[in-house]
Amino acid sequence: MTSVLYDAIGELVTCDRAVGDGSPLGLLHDAAVVIEDGRVAWLGRSGDAPATDDRVELGGRCVIPGFVDSHTHLVFAGQRSAEFAARMAGEPYAAGGIRTTVAATRTATDSELRTLLDARVAETRRQGTTTLEIKSGYGLRVEDEIRLLRLAREVTDETTFLGAHVVPEEYRHDPESYVGLVAGEMLEACAPHARWIDVFVEDGAFDADAARVILEAGRRHDLGLRVHANQLGPGPGVQLACELGAASADHCTHLTDHDVAAMSDSGTVATLVPGAEFSTRSPYADGRRLLDAGVTVALASDCNPGTSFTSSLPFVIALAVRECGLTPAEAVWSATAGGATALRRHDVGRITVGAHGHLTVLDAPDHVHLAYRPGVPLASVLAG
Ligand SMILES: [Zn+2]
Numbered sequence: 001m002t003s004v005l006y007d008a009i010g011e012l013v014t015c016d017r018a019v020g021d022g023s024p025l026g027l028l029h030d031a032a033v034v035i036e037d038g039r040v041a042w043l044g045r046s047g048d049a050p051a052t053d054d055r056v057e058l059g060g061r062c063v064i065p066g067f068v069d070s071h072t073h074l075v076f077a078g079q080r081s082a083e084f085a086a087r088m089a090g091e092p093y094a095a096g097g098i099r100t101t102v103a104a105t106r107t108a109t110d111s112e113l114r115t116l117l118d119a120r121v122a123e124t125r126r127q128g129t130t131t132l133e134i135k136s137g138y139g140l141r142v143e144d145e146i147r148l149l150r151l152a153r154e155v156t157d158e159t160t161f162l163g164a165h166v167v168p169e170e171y172r173h174d175p176e177s178y179v180g181l182v183a184g185e186m187l188e189a190c191a192p193h194a195r196w197i198d199v200f201v202e203d204g205a206f207d208a209d210a211a212r213v214i215l216e217a218g219r220r221h222d223l224g225l226r227v228h229a230n231q232l233g234p235g236p237g238v239q240l241a242c243e244l245g246a247a248s249a250d251h252c253t254h255l256t257d258h259d260v261a262a263m264s265d266s267g268t269v270a271t272l273v274p275g276a277e278f279s280t281r282s283p284y285a286d287g288r289r290l291l292d293a294g295v296t297v298a299l300a301s302d303c304n305p306g307t308s309f310t311s312s313l314p315f316v317i318a319l320a321v322r323e324c325g326l327t328p329a330e331a332v333w334s335a336t337a338g339g340a341t342a343l344r345r346h347d348v349g350r351i352t353v354g355a356h357g358h359l360t361v362l363d364a365p366d367h368v369h370l371a372y373r374p375g376v377p378l379a380s381v382l383a384g
Contacts, residue, residue: 001036001037002036002053002054003034003036003041003052003053003054004034004035004036004052004053004054004055004056004383005032005033005034005049005052005054005055006033006034006035006056006058006359006382006383007032007046007049007056008030008032008057008059008060009028009030009031009032009033009058009062009063010029010030010058010060010061010062010365010366011027011028011029011031011062011063011365011366012027012028012029012062012063012351013025013026013027013062013063013065013332013336013351013367014026014027014028014043014350014351014352015333015336015337015349015351016351016352019043023329024329024330024337025329025332025333025367028043028044028045030045030046030047031043031044031045031046031063032045032046032048032049033063033351033357033359034049034050034052035359035383036052038356038357038384039354039355039356039357040351040352040353040354040355040357041353042353043353056382058361060365061361061362061363061364062361062362062366062367062369063351063360063361063362063382064128064332064351064362064367064379065130065336065337065348065349065350065351065355065358065359065360066128066129066130066131066336066348066349066358066359066381066384067124067127067128067129067130067131067335067336067339067360067379068129068130068131068298068335068337068338068340068342068343068345068348068349069129069131069133069300069301069303069311069313069335070133070158070248070271070298070300070339070340070342070343071133071226071248071250071271071300071302071342072132072133072134072135072300072301072302072303072304072311073134073135073137073138073162073302074117074120074121074132074134074152074303075105075113075116075117075136075138075148075151075152076101076104076105076113076116076138076304076305077101077104077105077107077108077112077113077116078100078101078104078105078108078305079305079309080100080101080305080306083097083100084279087280087281088281097306097307098137098138098165098166098306099166099168099169100306101304101305101306102138102140102168102169105138105144105148106139106144110147110151113148113151114151117151117152117154118155120303120311121155123311124301124303124311125381126377126380126381127312127313127377127380128313128314128379128380128381129311129313129360129381130348130356130358130360130384131156131158131339131340131343131345131348131349131358132155132156132158133158133159133160133196133300133343134152134155134156134158134159135152135159135160135161135162135165136149136152136159136160136161136162136163136165136190136194137162137163137164137166137198139163140165142181142185142186142190145161145163145186145189145190146189146190146193149161149190149193149194150193152193153193157195158195158196158343159193159194159195159196160194160195160196160197160198160226161187161193161194161196161198161223162197162198162199162200163181163182163190163214164179164182164198164199164200164205164206164210164214165200165205166200166204166205167205167206176210179206179210179213179214182214183213183217183218184217187214187217187218187221188221191218191221191222194223195224196223196224196225196226197215197218197219197221197223197224197225197226198225198226198227198228198250199211199214199215199227199228200228201228201229201235201240202228202231202232202233202237203232203233203235204232205228208235208236208237211227211236211237211240212244215227215244215246216244224246224247224344225241225244225245225246225247226248226250226342227240227241227246227248227249227250228250228251229249229250229251229252230249230251230253230254230259231251231253231254231276232253232254232282233254234254234255234256235254237249238252238255238259238263238268239258239259239262241268242262242263242265242268243262245266245268246268247268247269247342247343248268248269248271248298248342248343249268249269249270249271250271250273250302251272251273251276251285252271252272252285252290253277253282253283253284253285255285255286255289255290260289260290260293261293263290263295264293264294264295267296269295269296269298269338269341269342270285270287270290270296270297270298271298271299271300271338271339271342272285272287272290272298272299272300272320272324273299273300273301273302273308274299274316274319274320274323274324275301275302275303275308275310275312275315275316275319276302276308277319277323278308278319278323279307279308279309279310280307284319284323284324285324286324286325287320287325287326287330287334288324288325288326289325291326291330296338296341296342297326297330297338298334298335298339298341298342299316299317299320299326299331299338299339300316300335300339300342301313301316313335314370314374314377314378314379315374315375316335317331317335317371318370318371318374318375320334320371321371322371322374328367328368328370328371329367329368331371332367336349336350337350356384357384358381358383359381359382359383359384360379360380360381361379361380361381361382362378362379363378363379363380364378
C-alpha cells in the first residue's frame with residue numbers, strides 16, 4: 001500500500017455538497033487529500049491529516065476532481081482544417097463532412113490510429129482530464145467499427161458504439177439497409193467492445209424512427225443509451241432520449257419548452273458541447289434555461305476533427321460561462337460531477353472517500369480562474 005498526502009490546498013473542490021460550504025461544489029479551504037492505492041482515503045483540513053508515505057505540497061493552489069469528458073470522438077485519422085476555414089468564411093455546416101474523416105480513418109492502420117489516439121489522450125491529460133468517453137463512428141463498416149472500439153477500449157472503459165453517425169457513401173441510396181446493418185450485424189459484433197450506443201439524430205443523419213430501432217436494439221444488447229440531439233435545429237432527439245431513458249442527450253442547442261420539461265422529468269442529462277457551437281459559428285445552447293428547469297447539465301468537449309477540434313475542458317468551461325449562462329461554479333461542476341452523472345458513474349468526478357483518486361490541480365487559487373483566465377493553461381492532472 002502506498003499513500004500520498006496532497007497538502008496545503010488553497011481551495012479543494014470536492015463536488016460533494018455534504019462537505020465544506022454545503023454548495024454543490026463542496027468547497028474546503030486550507031485542505032488536504034490522502035490518496036491510497038489509487039483511491040481517495042481521507043480529506044479534510046490541512047494539519048488534521050493522517051501519516052502517509054509521501055507528501056506533495058500544493059502551495060495554496062486549487063485542486064478539483066479530474067475532468068470527466070463524457071462526449072468525444074477521439075479515434076480518427078486525417079483532419080479538416082480547410083473545412084473549418086471555409087465555414088469561417090461563411091459556408092454553413094451540414095452533417096455530411098463526417099464522410100471525409102470516414103475515408104481517412106478506413107485507410108489508416110491500427111498502429112497509425114493508436115499513435116494518433118495516444119497523442120490525443122495525452123493532450124487531454126495535460127489539460128486536466130482523467131476520464132474520457134470515446135465513440136466509434138468513423139468506420140461505418142462492421143470490421144472498422146470493431147477496430148475503433150477495440151482501440152478506444154485500450155484507453156477507456158467508456159466506449160460508445162456510434163455506427164449511426166452518418167449513412168456512409170456506399171449506402172447513400174439505400175439508408176434503410178444501413179439502419180438494418182447497424183441494428184443487426186454491426187451491433188452484434190460491436191456490443192462486446194462497448195458500454196454505450198449513440199445515434200446522431202438530425203436532418204442529414206438519422207430520423208426518429210431509425211434512431212428508435214437502433215437504440216432499442218442496443219438496449220437489448222445491454223448497452224446504455226446516449227443521443228446526439230437537437231444540434232442543428234429543433235427535432236425529435238431529446239424527446240426520444242428521454243422516452244427511452246437515455247443517460248444523456250448531447251448538444252441540446254435547439255429546445256422547445258416540451259423538450260426541457262421532458263429532460264427535467266426523465267433525469268436524462270443535458271450534455272452541452274459549446275466547443276461545437278464555437279467551431280461552427282452557431283448559436284449556443286441555453287444552459288441557464290436548463291438549470292433553472294432543474295435539468296442536470298454536463299459539459300463535454302465533443303472533440304472531433306469536423307466541428308469541435310478541441311480537447312480542452314477549461315476552454316469549454318470558459319465558453320459555457322460566457323455563452324451558455326452558467327456560473328463558474330456550475331460550469332466546473334458540470335465538467336466533473338456532471339460528466340460523471342452523464343456516464344452514470346459515482347466513482348469519478350467527485351473527491352469523496354472511496355472514489356478514484358483523480359485530482360487535477362490549477363495553477364490558481366480558486367476554481368473561478370478556469371473561466372476568468374480563458375486560454376491560459378492552468379489545469380493539469382495531479383493524480384490518477
Ligand atoms: Zn459528437
